[in-house]
Amino acid sequence: MDTKVKLIHGFSHKIRLQILESIMNEEKTVSQIVDDVEGSQSSISQHLACLRGCGLILSRQEGKYVYYRIRNDQVHNILTIFDDLLTEVQTEVETCEHYIG
């Protein structure tokens, strides 16, 4: 259960979701990702570390560049399923206060 929460935590931030979408169809270097995604180099690097630590993405070094890619088809699928689900519950979600305290 704790592990499951951690896994989902990987998806639950705007920048991390943007990173995942950015590399959904092709691996990219950090610089390319920084161009695609809002946020500073430092912040994005930290989010990449989180995603890698959570097992959602993989990296490989090639010269001075580091390439990141989606780990596998299941991660890819779940991103697609989020989109499907979103279509269905969009209205409800938009009115969510999102703050529960």
Add this chain to the structure above:
Amino acid sequence: MDTKVKLIHGFSHKIRLQILESIMNEEKTVSQIVDDVEGSQSSISQHLACLRGCGLILSRQEGKYVYYRIRNDQVHNILTIFDDLLTEVQTEVETCEHYIG
């Protein structure tokens, strides 16, 4: 994109995940959920409000009881898919620092 983050936020807390699992196969009253899930009545009530606001669950009142249930099959499916994904990336996720700052 903001809506998508909100949606996923609904899944990204231990108590909320426990609530979803608790009502995965049958609707339950708040009291039943409070028995199933760790946390105080107040806290669980707040998380139920979050899940409802995010469109993941639905409620209906019957007398002095309020019954909660999973919204639809897609929400049900995504919970199943999290389990599948978890099986595949368990080791990686367990070593995740989960704190990126």
Add this chain to the structure above:
DNA sequence: CACACATATTAGAATGCTCTAATATGATAG
């Protein structure tokens, strides 16, 4: 070697989330 570029790391400030404790609301039974 020294420099430039790509990426990662760190500390701590800023922000956001979740809990507790107390109270409120709404429903039914007596």
Add this chain to the structure above:
DNA sequence: CTATCATATTAGAGCATTCTAATATGTGTG
């Protein structure tokens, strides 16, 4: 209509996450 049970709401303290700014590490090039 009063008491009781079920659930919801609120404020604010406590805690966790994320950002910024600065610096470090590693790699290739002249």
